[in-house]
Amino acid sequence: MTENISAIISLVALALIFGSVLGYAAIKFATDDDPVADQIDALLPQTQCGQCGHPGCRPYAEAVANDEDEINKCIPGGEDTIQAMADLLGKDFIPLDADESDVNDTPVVAYIREDECIGCTKCIQACPMDAILGAAKQMHTVIVDECTGCDLCVEPCPVDCIDIIPEKQTQQSWAWPQPNGAGISPGQLIPVRNIA
C-alpha cells in the first residue's frame, strides 16, 4: 500500500516538475509570429502585387498557413513557388490558378515615359515598394533595382505613361543558358576533344 502511494506521489511530483518546466519554456521561448507563415512568406517573391487576392505577400502567407487559401495563387512565383510551398506544407502540387496569358516568366520592371509624366504622384502612392521617385508636378522615375514589376502603378496613371517592360539583361544578370540536350550540337561550347 505504501509503495503504491509513494509511486503515485513520485509520479505526481514528476508530472508537476516537468509540467512547470514545459510551462515556463512555453512562456519564455514563445514565438510571437506564426513560424509557418514566416516560412511561407520567405518562399514568396515579395512582389506585393496582390494577384493572389490578398493585399501583399505576407497576408497571403498567413492565409495559406491558416488553410484559408490554396497554395497555387502566386502568379509571379509560378510553379517553383507552388512546389516549394507544397514541400514545406506537405501538400500535393496543384497547377497554378491562372490563365496562361497571365503567366510571364521573364522578369519585368515598370518604366515611366518621362516626357509624358505630369507629376501627379498617383503611381508613387500605389507603389508598394516605394520604388518610384518624384514629387508633385515633378517628373517621376522608377528605381529599377527596387521595382518588382507588380504593375500596380500602371492603373492609377492618368496619362498612361507607365509601361511594364522586360528587365534589361546586363553582363552581371546574364547566366549561361542550358544546353539543348541530346541530339543537338551545343552552341557556345568549345569542343576541346577535337583538338588534333
Added chain:
Amino acid sequence: MSRRIWDFPGGIHPAQNKQQSVHTAIVRADIPAELVIPTQQHIGAPSKPCVAVGDRVLKGQVVATASGFVSVPVHASTSGIVTAIETRPVQHPSQINGPCIIVKPDGNDEWIEHAGIKDYQSKERSDIVAAIRQAGIAGMGGAGFPTAIKLGLHPETKIEQLILNSVECEPYITSDDKLIQERADEIVAGLQIMQWLVNPAETIIGIEDNKPDAIAALHKATKDTNIEVAVVPTKYPSGGEKQLIYMLTGKEVASGGLPSDIGVLCQNTGSAYAINRAIHFGEPLISRITTVTGDAVSHKGNYEVLLGTPVNALLAQAGASTDNASRLIMGGPMMGFSIHDSQVPVVKITNCLLAPTKKEIAPPAPEQPCIRCGSCEQACPVSLLPQQLFWFSKANELEKAQHFNLADCIECGACSYVCPSNIPLVQYFRYGKGQIKKQQAETEKADRARERFESRQARLEKEDREKEAKRKARAEAAAKKQAAKKAAAAASPASSEGDQTATAGSSSTTNNASGSTDTQNSADRTTALKSAWASATKRWKDTEKALKIAEGNGGDQLEAFQKKIEQLKAKADKAKALYDEAKSSTASIISAEPSKKPSDANDPMSILKKESAEDFAAWKAAQKLSLEAEENQSDDLATLRQQEAVLKQKSNASKAAMKEARAKEKEQMQAKKSAEDPTKQLKLDAAITRTKAKKALKALESLVPDHASYAILNTAYEKALAAADVAEAALKAAEEA
C-alpha cells in the same frame, strides 16, 4: 633541390599545340586606328570613366577610376583623343555590350609623366600595395581578380608559401613561356616585391616540364635569391590555382575558402611582370603579352598588345584570314570562350587569341545521351561526380547539385574532353551555377523587397496614427469649447431670468456683454422650444389620424389611443406654453435693451414688424386650430376660441404698434427731407400719392362691384386720386416758384 610534388586526382593530357607560337620572339603590336578600352577588364565593380569626350589623354593616364573595393582603375594605352564613351562588344560570353572608352590614337605614343618608386623597401607596405592598385593590375591568368586585394593581406595572416604560377597548362598558350624566356629578370624582380610585401617562409615558382627554355631562364634569374623553381609534370589542369598549391605544398584549399586561409599566396607570371613595371618604372598596366595562334593565323606568335586593341587589328597584323577561321576564341581552347565580334578588344585577361580552321577545331558534335561510363569522374581534378552534377543541372535540381558541391567545379573542361557522348558538361555546370546565383539574387531581392514593403507599411501606419491623433486632439478641443459655452449658458439664464421677472425695462444694470449673450441664448432657446412644440404637435396630430383610421376599422384599442392622444396634446400644449413664454422673454429682453442690440435696436421697425408677423401667424394658427376643432367637434372648442380671440387681439395690437411706428418714421423722414429740398419732397409726395391711387384702382378693378368692401375701396381710391392731384399741384407751384 628536390621538392616533393604531390599529384592531384584526375586530369587529362590533351595535345599541347604550343610549338606553333613559341619559336618567334615577342613582337610589339602596332598601335591600332582606334582603341576600345572597356571599363571592366577585371572581376568586381566596373570602373567609372573620369574623362570626357574630346579630351586628349596621354599614355598611362587614368581614364576610369576604381569604384569600390574590388575594382581597379583603367588607363589609356596610348596618347590620343577620347572620341566616345559608349557601349561596345566586349570580352563577355553573354555577348552583351559593355561600357567602353574609345580613344583615337594620335600616333605620338606620348607618355604621361611617370617615375618608378626608388628603394621601395624603405616605404610603407600599404603604399606599395596602393601603387599596385593604382597601376590597375588584375590577375592576368584569365580570371582578372585585382592583385592588390590579394597582396593587401590582413596583418594577422601569415603567408608560408608565395607561389608564382608559371605552369600555363592550357594547350596553345605560350604567352607566359615567352615572357619568362625573354624577361625572366623582370619577373623575378616583381616576385621579389611581392616577397617583401607578404614576407613568406618560402617562395616557389611552379612551372610545367614542357618549357625547358623558360625553366633555364628562371634558374638563371633566381641564382642568387631564395626563390625556388619547382618543375611539375605536364598534366591539365595543373595550372589551376588550387591544383598547383596542392602539387607544390600538399595543402588543399577548403571548399569555399581562399588560399590565404592555409597560408599560401598564388600569383600569375604576367602579374609579377606588371608589378615590376609599376613599382620600378611607374608604368601602369596598359599592355600585355597575348599569344595569337591557330591554323588560320599565318604569323603565329606572341605579341605585346596595347590593351583596348580590337581583335581584328591584332589578327590583321598577325596575318590571319578570318574567312578560314571557324571561330574566334579568347583564352585557351579549354577554358576560353568564343567571341562573336572581331571588334572585341584585347583586355587584361586576354592571354591567348585562337583562330582555328574548321579542320583544326570542327563545330561541336551533337550531344548524345549519357551512357554512365564514368570517364568524367576519372578526369575530374576536384574529385567531383560530373555525371551526377550533369543530371541535376539538366533536371534543374539545383539543391541536389549544391549538395554534390557544384560550387567547387573549376570549369576546367576535363570532363567534357573525355566524354564519349560529347556532352557539353561544363556548359551544364555553368548553367547550374548561373541558376543558383540567380536564385540567390532573387531571394536577396525578395528580402529587400519585403523589408522595403514592411517599412513602407510601418510608415503609412505611423502617418495614419499621427493623423488620427491630430483629429482626436482637434475634436477634443472643439468639445471643450462647446462644453465651456454650455457652462456659460447654464450660468447666465438664471440671472437673466431673474432680470426678466423683476423688470422689463430697467435692465440697464445688466452689463453689456452678459446682456447680449442672454439675448442670444434666449433666442436660441426660443427656437429650440419652437421646434419642440412643432414636433409635439405633429405627434399629436399623427396619433389623431391613426385614431381616426382605427375608428374606421373598428379597432378595439380606441381607448388606449385616446389616452395617448390626450397625453400628446398635453405635451404639445406644454411645449407651446414654454415657447410662448420664452418668446415673450426674448421680446422683453430685446425691447429692454434696444441700444445694446445693434442690428435690432437701430431698427425698431423691423422688431415691430417681426412681432406683428409672429402674432399674426399665431392668431392664424389658432384660428386654424379652432376651425379644425369645430370640424371634429372637439370639446375644447371653447378654449381654442378663447385663445384665438386673445391672439387676435395681440396681433391687432402689434399691428397697430407697427403702424404707429411706421407713421412716425415716415414723418421723421419727411421732415428731414423737406428740410433738405422742398421741391424734391413734393415730387416724391406726388409720386407716392399717384402710386397709391394706382394701387387702389388696381384693387378696385380686381373686385366685383357688389362686394362688401367695394364701396370702401372706391372711396379710398377717390381719396388717393385727390391727394395725388393736390400733391402734383403743389409740386408745380413749387417748381414755378
